[in-house]
Amino acid sequence: METEARSRSRRPPANYTTGALVGKYLLEKVIGEGGMGTVWLARNVTLDSAVALKLIRPEVDSSEAFERLLKEARVTAKIEHPAIVRVFDFGETEQGDPFIVMELLEGQSLDDLLEEQGKIEATVAVQMLLPVIDGLARAHEQGVVHRDLKLSNVFLAREAKHVQPKVVDFGIAKLDHYDESPKLTRQGTILGSPSYMAPEQARGL
Numbered sequence: 001m002e003t004e005a006r007s008r009s010r011r012p013p014a015n016y017t018t019g020a021l022v023g024k025y026l027l028e029k030v031i032g033e034g035g036m037g038t039v040w041l042a043r044n045v046t047l048d049s050a051v052a053l054k055l056i057r058p059e060v061d062s063s064e065a066f067e068r069l070l071k072e073a074r075v076t077a078k079i080e081h082p083a084i085v086r087v088f089d090f091g092e093t094e095q096g097d098p099f100i101v102m103e104l105l106e107g108q109s110l111d112d113l114l115e116e117q118g119k120i121e122a123t124v125a126v127q128m129l130l131p132v133i134d135g136l137a138r139a140h141e142q143g144v145v146h147r148d149l150k151l152s153n154v155f156l157a158r159e160a161k162h163v164q165p166k167v168v169d170f171g172i173a174k175l176d177h178y179d180e181s182p183k184l185t186r187q188g189t190i191l192g193s194p195s196y197m198a199p200e201q202a203r204g205l
Contacts, residue, residue, distance in 0.1 A: 016055055016093075021045075022053065022091075023099075024044055024045055024046050025042040025045070025053050025101065026042060026043045026045050027041075028040065028041045031052065036056060036057060036068070036171060037055055037056050037057060037065075037069070038054070038057060039052055039054050040054075040055065044101075051104050052102045053100070053102075054100050055093075055099045056097055056098055066092075068171055069090070069171075070090060071175070072087075072100060072171045073100045074175070075170045075175050078142050078175070079135070079139050079142055080138075081135045082131065082135070082164060083131040083166055084139065084167050085102055085166050085168045086102060087101070087102050088103065089101035105155050105166060105168075106158050107155060107156045107158040108155070108156055109153075109154065109155050110151045110152075110156060110165070111152040111154075113156060114151060128163075132154055132167060135166075139173075143175055144170070144173055144174070144176075145174040146167065146170060147172050147173055148169065153168050153169045154166070154167060155168050
């Protein structure tokens with residue numbers, strides 16, 4: 001495993017462009033970027049269906065990224081709740097870079113909504129947050145703690161007849177009974193967004 005991790009970290013960075021084929025997924029355009037990965041609009045060429053595909057940034061250490069992305073896929077797939085983004089697949093590109101495939105969401109984050117409107121009515125806020133609370137309660141029942149819950153990680157997905165809030169980005173979630181590598185979470189390491197941290201999280205406990 002150690003040799004495999006070293007070989008991953010030595011690989012030259014791969015550049016992925018529109019039209020590239022990642023396994024059975026055709027990359028169409030970038031729809032989001034985060035600290036660790038880039039999210040693409042992609043198409044499953046076998047099923048001819050649109051999905052969201054997250055690829056690790058080339059500058060990120062690929063051995064750690066592989067573990068973290070695999071963990072995110074396992075954690076998210078474990079929960080199975082309408083207010084939690086669904087994960088369909090996990091794999092590696094021909095260059096050895098890990099990726100996960102998720103449901104494609106249309107809409108905007110709660111952060112973007114507040115940026116546009118400034119504020120929202122209390123009743124609307126409650127309607128948005130109740131599904132999130134229910135989804136997180138389900139996650140906690142499954143032994144999952146998100147650890148980075150913030151406005152930008154609550155996505156307001158437009159569905160056929162309503163807006164479905166969904167919690168996204170379980171990249172630093174904690175999963176009970178998961179044999180987590182010490183490289184991913186060392187004692188005293190602070191994970192998450194400072195403005196949204198619980199006190200014990202900010203202390204690195």
